Amino acid sequence: EHAPKELQTLADDFNEMVAALADSFTALEKSEQDKSNLVAQLGHDIKTPITAIKNQIEAIQDGVISKEEIDQTLDQMAFQVERLSSLTKQLMEITIMEKALPQSPANQEQKVWLDQFLLKLLSSFDYILRKKQQKLTLQVDPKVKTLMTDEGKLNRILTNLIENASKYSPVNTTIYLKIEAVNGQIIFSIKDEGIGIKTIDQQKIFDRLYRVEKSRNPETGGSGLGLYISKSLTEQLKGELKVESDYGNGSIFRLMLPEI
């Protein structure tokens, strides 16, 4: 009996997202440089979850899905909406960044209370971690209680890194998030037990649209934009983003921010 309300929420989110996506595509297409590659790639990535949701909605409308199956279907739809939502966020970022503005969007610096920030950040991963039976362990240096930064940008960088750690790791693995203060810097490290990245790919993964061959399967549903955007946001925060990886045995991404 709770299904109709949840479905309505999903449908609302979905409509909102599709409208936002359409706006972003128009903005990108209108921008001066040639963005056809990017638009084509994103269009392709976005089509898969949209088709999946469309089919499921139709199946529900046609009464093909039994009451018992509705919960499971909703779960699948929620998963597709997550993917769409992440692609939308990336498209928004890129639209803003590529508008050829003289400066990048200004930082909205504020005092961020780490506890609250992490609670919000980590709870957004409940769903995807549960799906893959992955654990996330957190280790925070007790010296780090607050930091001055643009909370939204920091959230987007860490979200991308944790999403990747989950996406490029098998089921039943652990992701380690560590936060420490070292030599005037705050270091966020995200370590996974996943597929790892070959040395020759380690520099390229920060390039726009670059994806390691192996990840180009529809299941991971990426766009090759996450790290490009994360790197650019990191520069805006006057930090550094680095990767270290042992191919086949996992990766560590380190985000270093100035401790002000």
Ligand code: ADP
């Ligand atoms: P996307 O994940 O959408 O493909 P990203 O820019 O986030 O794009 O990542 C670029 C590529 O870097 C990915 O396609 C993948 O090949 C590789 N990659 C990123 N994070 C990891 C990770 N934690 N482990 C292994 N490979 C990764």
